[in-house]
Amino acid sequence: MAAATDDAGDSNEMIRVVSSDGEHFEMPEAAANLSLVLRHMIEDDCADAAGIPLAVVAAKPLAKIVDYCTKHAAKSSGLTIEEAEELKRFDAEFIEVDTDMLYDLLVAADFMGVEGLSKLAVQRTADLIKGKTPEQNRETFGIVNDFTPEEEEEICKENEWAFQITKPPSRLC
Amino acid sequence: MRSVDSSDVENPGNNLYVTGLSARVTDRDLEKHFSTEGEALLSECERTEPFSQRITSEELHLQLFLRVTQGGADTRRLFDGMSPRKMTKESSCSAGGDRIGVLPDEVLHHVLSFLPAQEAVQTCLLARRWLHLWKSTTGLRIGEGENYPGSVKDHQEFLDRLLLLHDGAPLDTCVLRFDEYDDEGDTARVNLWFQACSSPQVCQDLIYSVERLSVTGSKFSVTLRIHIDVPSIVSLRLDHFYLRTPVLEGMPSLVDALVRILNCTEDFCFQSDSGDCGRVGCESCYGIKDNNCVLLEGLSQAKTLVLINEYRSFIFKRDLKWCPTFTKLKTLLLNEYWCVPDDFSALACILEHALVLENLILHLYSEGPKHAMKIKGNCHPMDRSAAISGHLEKVEIRCEAVDKRVLKVLKHLSTFNI
Known part of the structure; x- marks a missing residue:
């Protein structure tokens, strides 16, 4: 299955995709192959001039994904250390996005089956959560606390074992 | 894996891919849902092979391949019927709101x-949506990246x-780091955790497995040799450990592995560099007489191997006596x-047993990833020695400077016609 990215060099065909809000994008076939869903559709000859419709991916995240896949497909195999580092820098900059875009990327990468991007977005989300108190996390992600104070106390008690070896950040209980 | 015969693809536009479904959505649910769409018929439904054979949680979703036999079913319409939890609609709540909860x-x-496992559990306090999510986490990370990860006892209750x-969802990552590792009780406990991480619990359909195992900076037991017996491992990193090198059991699906012996291990004997001094009561050579290979046997199925030994541990040399054949x-x-x-x-032995080796990289006397020198050599298929893989294409030597020692290595390699 990994062979899909190997023929990046000799396949110059452009694959068209259409976002949920009707915008058209193009990327090399090797880039599209990084998406499990697109790859299967290409294999089944579903990629035509009209473009593959992606019903749940809006133009904004799709533009980012096309960007990501194109960059990664161009540098798929036989990376030198410098190239690998450059790709790492690209990833780090790429994922410096606001939470709204982050959600869009999480959903879209998951939907399209772009493994590398899924991991990148998930890692970024985890990094945002890490080392914060529940209150800080609620603020970052706009989570509404729907527990009553009594319930909260109850949960703390029930999961006391997980709050015991307290590390500096979370010491709510 | 996907068995679509060519006649299936003659009608493009009739194929509908559905992905991102919860693992709990069964075929029946889908059939029920799609049957309301009239013309849509669930005629073929299969789990597609996950990306590059590494199963991570979200790839374990049913990746359904549905064929709409009579064309014309509007894809958008199908998706609109799904519950909002399964399919987040774009920009429906872009301004504020709990968007992470809708994922x-x-x-x-x-x-x-x-x-880190602890923080994962603590998310239960965020909101009702998060109360039970941690029970299905697909990773388990203890002490990762921490200077003082704590002892086995510190983490025991947790x-x-x-x-x-x-809940028994597959764990694809398992990192257990401890800074103290005392007695035989700890050994038993860690073995128990390994088993719990890698054996089926309650789930029937899902393969409960650890795909990536990273054991870093661990102190293994002095007296007992730990066995790492997790057949499902695809990627293994055994780095920077102390005391006794663990025994690796068979890992048939292993793809890549790194084993780095950096520190003072107990596997060191003044008398012998391969663990067979034969002295009665030699502590170092103790306990490994009967089980043949410690590391190499378990690694024999890997496609990519990094084997680094920066201390006088005899394990590798000893293993070479029973050197397995690396077929992949x-x-x-x-x-x-x-x-x-x-x-x-040692080099000759391992090259002899690596039947299909294509790339050989030698890191000689250099520290860190920056190498002042890189020497690349190619093999000519016609005149290479019969003692090495017929597939060997590239040999790369990375070193700080070409000195006598490096030259000697080069000279030796040239005897293979490399």
């Missing part, structure tokens, strides 16, 4: 898998409870331990 369960499980309450090994990275002039027997 599919699997994505959040994946996020939790990247958190891990016991976590593994008990965890394509890329091999070794450090100078393997080719100390003028003894190239």
Whole structure:
């Protein structure tokens, strides 16, 4: 299955995709192959001039994904250390996005089956959560606390074992 | 894996792919849902093979391949019928609101898998939506990246409870780091955790497995040799450990592995560099007489191997006496331990047993990833020695400077016509 990215060099065909809000994008076939869903559709000859419709991916995240896949497909195999580092820098900059875009990327990468991007977005989300108190996390992600104070106390008690070896950040209980 | 015969594809536009479904959505649910769409008929439904054979949680979703037999079913319409939890509609709530809570369960499980285990559990306090999510996390990380990860005892209650309450979803990452590792009790307990991490619990359909195992900076037991017996491992990192090298059991699906012996291990004997001094009561050579290979046997199925030994541990040399055949090994990275002039027997032995080796990389006397020198050599298929893989294409030597020792290695390699 990994062979899909190997023929990046000799396949110059452009694959068209259409976002949920009707915008058209193009990327090399090797880039599209990084998406499990697109790859299967290409294999089944579903990629035509009209473009593959992606019903749940809006133009904004799709533009980012096309960007990501194109960059990664161009540098798929036989990376030198410098190239690998450059790709790492690209990833780090790429994922410096606001939470709204982050959600869009999480959903879209998951939907399209772009493994590398899924991991990148998930890692970024985890990094945002890490080392914060529940209150800080609620603020970052706009989570509404729907527990009553009594319930909260109850949960703390029930999961006391997980709050015991307290590390500096979370010491709510 | 996907068995679509060519006649299936003659009608493009009739194929509908559905992905991102919860693992809990069964075929029946889908059939029920899609049957309301009239013309849509669930005629073929299969789990497609996950990306590059590495199953991570979200890839375990049913990736359904549905064929709409009579064309014309509007894709958008189908998606609109799905519950909002499964399919987040774009920009419906872009301004504020709890958008993270609307993400599919699997994505959040994946996020939790990247958190230290403790913090993953603590997310239960965020909101009702998060109360039970941690129980299905796909990763388990203890002490990762911490200077003082704590002892086995410190984590004992936490891990016991976590593994008990965890719902048995597949763990694709498991990192257990401890800074103290005392007695035989700890050994038994860690073995128990390994088992709990890697054996089926309650789930029927899902393969409960650890795909990536990273054991870093661990102190293994002095007296007992730990066995790592997790057949499902695809990627293994055994780095920077202390005391006794663990025994690796068979890992048939292993793809890549790194084993680095950096520190003072107990596997060191003044009398012998291969663990067979034969002295009665030699502590170092103790306990490994009967079980043949310690490391190499378990690694024999890997495609990519990094074997680094920066301390005088005898394990590798000892293993070479029972050197397994590496039938899939394509890329091999070794450090100078393997080719100390003028003894190239270790290098020769491993090359002889790597039947399909394509790339050989030697890191000689250099520190860190920056290498002042890189020497690349190619093999000519016509005149290479019969003692090495017929597939060997590239040999790369990375070193600080070309000195006598490096030259000797080069000279030795040239005897293979490399």
